[in-house]
Amino acid sequence: MRAGSRQNLHHDFETAPEGVEYFVLGNGSIFAALQAARGGEAATHGGLLVMSPERFGRKFSTFLFVPERGLRNSRIGVWVNGVEYAPEPDSSEARWEYPDEIPTVALAWPAGGCRVREQLWCPALEPALVRMVSVENSGASPASVRLIARLDANRVLFDEYEVDRLEGVLTAVGYHRLTLFSLRPALAGDRHLEVRLDPIPPGGTATATFVLLLDAPREQFLRRGLDRVRAETSECWGRRAALRTGHAGLDHLFRASATGLRAAVALSGKMDGSIWQYNFEWVRDQTMVAIGALLAGHDDVARRLLERILTRSVSEDGNTVEAGRFRTPETMELDQNGELLYGLWMWWAWTGEDVLIRRYWPKIRAVADYVLRPEFGFDETGLLKNSREFWERDPSFGVREGFELAYQVWNVAGLPKAAEMARRMGDEASALRWDAAAARMRLALLEHPRFALVDGGRFIKRRLTTGEVQRTFEPADRSRFPRGMPLREETVAYCEPDATMALPVALELVDPASELARRTLEELEALWNQRWQSGGYGRYHVSSEPDSPGAWPFATMFIARANLEAGNHDRVWRALQWLLDAPGGRAGSWPEFYGERPTPPLVPVGIVPWTWAELAIFFVHHLLGVRPAPAGLRIRPRLLSRLDNVRARLRIRNRRVELTLRRTAGEPRAWVNRVPVPVREGAVDLPPPAEDLTVEMHLRT
Numbered sequence: 185m186r187a188g189s190r191q192n193l194h195h196d197f198e199t200a201p202e203g204v205e206y207f208v209l210g211n212g213s214i215f216a217a218l219q220a221a222r223g224g225e226a227a228t229h230g231g232l233l234v235m236s237p238e239r240f241g242r243k244f245s246t247f248l249f250v251p252e253r254g255l256r257n258s259r260i261g262v263w264v265n266g267v268e269y270a271p272e273p274d275s276s277e278a279r280w281e282y283p284d285e286i287p288t289v290a291l292a293w294p295a296g297g298c299r300v301r302e303q304l305w306c307p308a309l310e311p312a313l314v315r316m317v318s319v320e321n322s323g324a325s326p327a328s329v330r331l332i333a334r335l336d337a338n339r340v341l342f343d344e345y346e347v348d349r350l351e352g353v354l355t356a357v358g359y360h361r362l363t364l365f366s367l368r369p370a371l372a373g374d375r376h377l378e379v380r381l382d383p384i385p386p387g388g389t390a391t392a393t394f395v396l397l398l399d400a401p402r403e404q405f406l407r408r409g410l411d412r413v414r415a416e417t418s419e420c421w422g423r424r425a426a427l428r429t430g431h432a433g434l435d436h437l438f439r440a441s442a443t444g445l446r447a448a449v450a451l452s453g454k455m456d457g458s459i460w461q462y463n464f465e466w467v468r469d470q471t472m473v474a475i476g477a478l479l480a481g482h483d484d485v486a487r488r489l490l491e492r493i494l495t496r497s498v499s500e501d502g503n504t505v506e507a508g509r510f511r512t513p514e515t516m517e518l519d520q521n522g523e524l525l526y527g528l529w530m531w532w533a534w535t536g537e538d539v540l541i542r543r544y545w546p547k548i549r550a551v552a553d554y555v556l557r558p559e560f561g562f563d564e565t566g567l568l569k570n571s572r573e574f575w576e577r578d579p580s581f582g583v584r585e586g587f588e589l590a591y592q593v594w595n596v597a598g599l600p601k602a603a604e605m606a607r608r609m610g611d612e613a614s615a616l617r618w619d620a621a622a623a624r625m626r627l628a629l630l631e632h633p634r635f636a637l638v639d640g641g642r643f644i645k646r647r648l649t650t651g652e653v654q655r656t657f658e659p660a661d662r663s664r665f666p667r668g669m670p671l672r673e674e675t676v677a678y679c680e681p682d683a684t685m686a687l688p689v690a691l692e693l694v695d696p697a698s699e700l701a702r703r704t705l706e707e708l709e710a711l712w713n714q715r716w717q718s719g720g721y722g723r724y725h726v727s728s729e730p731d732s733p734g735a736w737p738f739a740t741m742f743i744a745r746a747n748l749e750a751g752n753h754d755r756v757w758r759a760l761q762w763l764l765d766a767p768g769g770r771a772g773s774w775p776e777f778y779g780e781r782p783t784p785p786l787v788p789v790g791i792v793p794w795t796w797a798e799l800a801i802f803f804v805h806h807l808l809g810v811r812p813a814p815a816g817l818r819i820r821p822r823l824l825s826r827l828d829n830v831r832a833r834l835r836i837r838n839r840r841v842e843l844t845l846r847r848t849a850g851e852p853r854a855w856v857n858r859v860p861v862p863v864r865e866g867a868v869d870l871p872p873p874a875e876d877l878t879v880e881m882h883l884r885t
Contacts, residue, residue, distance in 0.1 A: 196228050199790055201221075205771040207220065207771045208772075209306045209313070213310075214236065218232060223273045227254075228256050230278075230293075233248065236450075237447075248336065248337065271300075272293065276291060286414070286417050288303050296327070297323030308421070309417075310400065319389065331379040332376050333366070334376040335376070343357075352372045360399055366395075368393070428832070429830050430829055436772060437803075438800070441800050442482070445473060449473065449485050449488065461787055465497060465505060469792075469793065471493065475797060483835065498551060506576075513560065519574060525551060525601050526594070526598040526601050528605065529601030549602075549614055566621070566628040573588050575723055582660075584648055589643060593687045594687070597691050599618040645680050655679055659671060670726055677728035681725060684742065710725075716778075716779075718766070719758070719762035731777070736777045741801075744759040745801065747759075754825075763799075766778065774791065776789050804834065809822055809867070818870075819870070837872055847882070847884075848883065856879050858878070
């Protein structure tokens with residue numbers, strides 16, 4: 185090698201180049217994403233990323249990434265009259281479609297005088313990706329067409345190749361086993377399959393279907409047959425939640441979120457906190473995704489997440505995993521305990537099943553009791569203290585020992601739910617203890633003369649153990665942060681506003697119509713377009729940002745949820761439209777944040793499943809207002825302006841609930857299975873569903 189030469193990865197290894205987005209598919213046993221580029225050479229347009237959701241990794245460790253060529257060989261090559269064509273950004277379109285309710289990525293592009301249309305989908309029960317390729321001859325003469333599908337597997341993971349030339353099957357073997365075959369006759373080369381379509385007459389269409397299997401035998405797939413596999417998949421998605429708002433963008437946000445929630449979680453319940461970014465698990469992220477999955481109709485996904493948390497991510501004494509490890513009490517994320525308790529109660533409420541509660545009751549009890557330990561200062565004020573804040577900054581960032589708003593809020597929300605579960609278990613002593621602790625914490629949070637997390641008529645982020653509000657972070661060594669980042673370069677790092685200040689409003693710990701809520705949400709408007717003009721809320725005041733300035737999608741949804749409850753519809757629409765317009769919006773998968781990322785020393789930006797969960801919660805819990813409980817079902821919508829007729833299909837206690845919301849100029853009215861029922865304070869209260877229901881509500885304009 186000559187002096188000074190360098191060996192570089194293909195630029196497809198980058199996770200967030202400008203103009204690139206990912207259409208995500210998966211079923212718990214296989215994960216796939218179609219990479220779409222809006223133009224230029226930022227990335228391979230139409231490249232396919234495949235991995236096992238059971239094993240975390242970076243983008244360059246996906247199964248079809250080749251260091252020298254990136255994802256180029258993962259595309260289908262189409263030869264028309266002897267010339268090869270591939271999809272190009274300026275002449276092709278990637279979009280979501282839902283034939284037979286199956287989430288399907290469609291990629292349409294020209295090839296000579298032909299039009300190519302690819303459709304990619306994952307079966308519900310097979311570890312497979314199905315890729316159907318149709319070629320329409322739009323020319324005036326017959327077209328000779330060949331399709332080339334390559335299996336060029338990642339050399340780091342696969343070191344053996346098998347070619348069955350008789351059957352036309354390619355297999356790559358290593359840490360996993362990948363099998364590629366066609367459902368119509370194919371010629372097998374060393375690394376590719378060739379399907380020859382009969383000369384296609386003018387106006388005619390020919391189709392071939394390729395199947396990529398992960399760690400499964402081809403014979404099993406063929407024995408079951410594509411028609412049966414597709415029928416099962418359609419039936420499965422027909423049981424999931426559905427939403428029709430009359431607004432194409434909002435419907436897209438919900439459907440893409442439901443698809444992403446299924447794709448992100450392995451059959452074991454394992455889930456990366458950010459795909460291709462962190463390669464770690466968090467109890468808070470998994471819990472929120474479990475809640476979102478429940479609301480989207482993925483009961484099975486929610487159960488696997490919660491069970492994995494309880495078996496692998498909670499210690500016997502109730503500590504919870506953050507970034508794949510347990511931390512000391514001084515620097516652990518105390519909100520996680522409350523979130524997990526809340527999520528377990530939601531599982532019980534939505535499914536009517538208490539099997540998880542009964543099976544894991546000792547650990548659940550430990551999770552609730554953990555936050556009441558003396559080292560968190562509970563006996564002094566009823567509030568929880570330590571030296572870490574919600575966004576994972578610690579004393580090295582300038583965080584001082586004190587009371588974090590989000591830690592109180594989530595435990596005020598979660599401990600009463602734990603008390604309900606305790607009574608289900610006949611553990612009245614624990615129920616009384618947790619109800620009392622939550623009430624004391626809530627009172628202190630709102631009204632304590634020295635330590636209330638309210639100041640100036642609004643919520644504050646953090647108060648120190650001295651009673652002083654912590655308004656700035658003062659790191660001991662700013663030079664340890666990456667160059668150019670605000671926390672390194674600026675002399676004053678403000679703590680507030682912080683997106684978590686929206687949580688007590690979104691969770692309705694206070695009246696969303698109150699002056700306290702109004703002032704808090706006004707304060708949070710400072711987070712919109714802080715030092716950028718592309719929209720979105722930052723997670724907190726940019727001056728204390730150890731990363732670069734930029735908007736955060738799931739933090740934006742914290743604030744959107746609160747604003748919907750408070751009736752600030754213009755702000756909600758602005759946030760939702762930003763998600764639709766931002767890079768990733770068309771595909772429905774969003775990076776953790778939008779900003780420059782110095783990599784290294786920081787990790788690359790990946791796709792955060794939590795955003796999908798926030799959207800599901802926004803639509804079902806807030807907009808539709810569907811609130812199951814162990815003893816009943818409340819429906820209390822917050823119908824967003826400009827929406828006059830909303831329909832939804834939900835799954836509650838394994839019953840199908842069809843909900844229709846309409847605006848009316850008259851008095852609110854409601855019907856259940858066509859029988860009138862009373863509407864009180866904008867809500868309908870029903871017993872737990874014992875049969876399929878149709879619910880129609882007419883809401884005052």
